[in-house]
Amino acid sequence: MANTSDFRLAAWGRWMLSTVIGFIVGxxxxxxxxxxxxxxxxxxxxxxxxxxANTQGAIGYILLGCAIAGAVVAGAVIGAFQWFVLQGWFERSRWWIGATAIGWAGIAVAITILTYTHVAGPVSQANGNVVQTSLWNNAGAIALSVSGVLIATLLMGICQSLALRFPWSKALLWIVMNVLEDVVSTIDELWHKYLRRFALEHWYRFAKQRLHWTQPQLSSTQAAERWSDLMPLLTWQLWLARVACIDSPLPWQPTQDKLSPGRVAQAFPLILAAIGTPAEPPKTRGKSPGRIPGHQPSPRPTYPTVKKRASKKPKTEESLNKADSTAA
Structure with a gap:
């Protein structure tokens, strides 16, 4: 192994250049x-x-798998560009590529957990109701993601130090600096997500009021999840249709140069009327036979009422006696 000081002086510029190019290409x-x-x-x-896997949870698995695949490929490319600099100073530096790919895969898992809708977005309860949760009120999601980044960067630092064949004293410093670097970048990402909270909360209000997100009284969790999946799709459809919509304000509404999502939804029936429908016109059904005689439909399942406050504990004889003695 060459002298570490010589490596820092001679390869610093090449290292930074290869890392930047690796990040872009990777x-x-x-x-x-x-x-x-x-x-x-x-x-x-x-x-x-x-x-x-067969419900709305499949979206999370798909996002997680795609994030891992993309991170492994990107990490391998970044590690390959860095390897071109390392191969002249360290033996068996090819292990660096695998170590970087493993570390980036772990970071991708942590970031996916942080941004996944099931953790930071709407949650469907057993009675079919959709409850909005906020990432900033979910300390478990933040703690899980930050700890995941710590574990991933710790693993990447250990693998990279083994690839460089550092002695234990220098390997410890390398691992600590690697962890601190990624923790700072994760905190910076969390801060940018917090700055977007204002727009996200306005979308929740728009989904509830204009898209009628919480209005249907659905009887199953699966139906509520499917209905919740439609909300982002409807929002994207309105966003894509904003250039084709003609502003149709009501008599008391001012005109808008840039249509808001609500104004696009207000003018959307004109687009639907112009597109038409591939469905055939309805035909006369005639007299319906109705239900089979003797058929008794099962009643709709009922669920306990979801209370936002904790129920009061029943009073015991000891507490009643204590209250009587205090009153006396």
């Missing part, structure tokens, strides 16, 4: 790999014995 290739993995995950995830 990001592009990794993004493409993630998109390629989407149809594959969509095929194989429902076949695996995973909890919730």
């Amino acid at each position: 990001g592009c290739i990794g993004t493409g790999a993630a998109f390629v993995a989407v149809p594959l995950m969509d095929i194989f995830i429902p076949l695996l014995p995973l909890p919730g």
Whole structure:
């Protein structure tokens, strides 16, 4: 192994240049790999014995698989560019590529957990109701993601130190600096997500009031999850239709140059009327036979009322006696 000080002085510029180029190239290739993995995950995830793989939970598994695939490819590309600098100073530096890929895969898992809708977004209860949860009120999601980043960067630092054949004293410093670097970047990402909270909360209000998110009284969790899946799709459809919509304000509404989502939804029936429908016009049914005689439909299942406050504990004889003695 060459002298570490010589490595720092001679390879610092090449190291920074190779890392920047690796991030750019690896990001592009990794993004493409993630998109390629989407149809594959969509095929194989429902076949695996995973909890919730056949419901809305499959979206989380697909996102997680695509993130891991993209991160592994991007990490391998970044590690390959860095390896071109390391190969002149360290023996067996090829292990660096695998170590970087493993570390980026762990970071992708942590970030996916942080941004996944089931953790930071709406949650469907057993009675079919949709409850909005906020990431900033979910300390478990933040703690799980930050701890995941710590474990991933710790693993990457250990693997990289083994690849560089550092002695234990220098390897410890390398691992600590590697962890601190990624923790700072994770905190910076959390801060940017917090800045977007204002727009996200306005979307929740728009989904509830204009898209009627919480209005249907659905009788199953699966139906509530399917209805919740439609909300982002409806929002994207309105966003894509904003350039084709003609502003149709009500008599008391001012005109808008840039249509808001609510104004696009207000003018959307004009687009539907122009597009038409492939369905055939309804035909006369005639006299319906109705239900079979003697058929008794099962009643709709009922669920306990969800209370936002904790129920009061029943008073015991000891507490009653204490209250009587205090009153006396």
